[in-house]
Amino acid sequence: MKKKYCFQLQINQSIIFCNSTQRVELLAKKITDLGYSCYYIHAKMAQAHRNRVFHDFRAGLCRNLVCSGKSLQTVSVTFFGKHRLV
Numbered sequence: 001m002k003k004k005y006c007f008q009l010q011i012n013q014s015i016i017f018c019n020s021t022q023r024v025e026l027l028a029k030k031i032t033d034l035g036y037s038c039y040y041i042h043a044k045m046a047q048a049h050r051n052r053v054f055h056d057f058r059a060g061l062c063r064n065l066v067c068s069g070k071s072l073q074t075v076s077v078t079f080f081g082k083h084r085l086v
Contacts, residue, residue, distance in 0.1 A: 013057070016066045028066040037062045043070040 018024045021042040028040035039062045041050045057065045 012063065013060075014064050016064065017069055018066060019068065021068055024066050024068050028064075031064055031066065036064055038064040038066060040066040042068040 016027065018027060021044050024040050024042045028038045031038040039053050039057055041053050045053075054065070056062060
């Protein structure tokens with residue numbers, strides 16, 4: 001008799017990367033329009049604002065964060081255990 005394994009994946013938060021600031025804003029708006037909580041950050045935003053948004057995301061105030069790759073280069077935090085975003 002074969003054993004059946006069933007796994008259920010529960011995702012509490014997500015970080016979605018886009019390759020342009022326009023796509024970041026567009027995707028964040030579409031996610032919000034669908035009724036999901038979503039913040040966004042990109043390189044054209046002030047550093048203090050990016051830090052605040054990321055801090056709020058880490059605190060659990062939002063479930064989805066859409067960002068450009070360059071927007072997180074200046075944010076250095078420990079996230080998901082041993083992984084480090086730089």
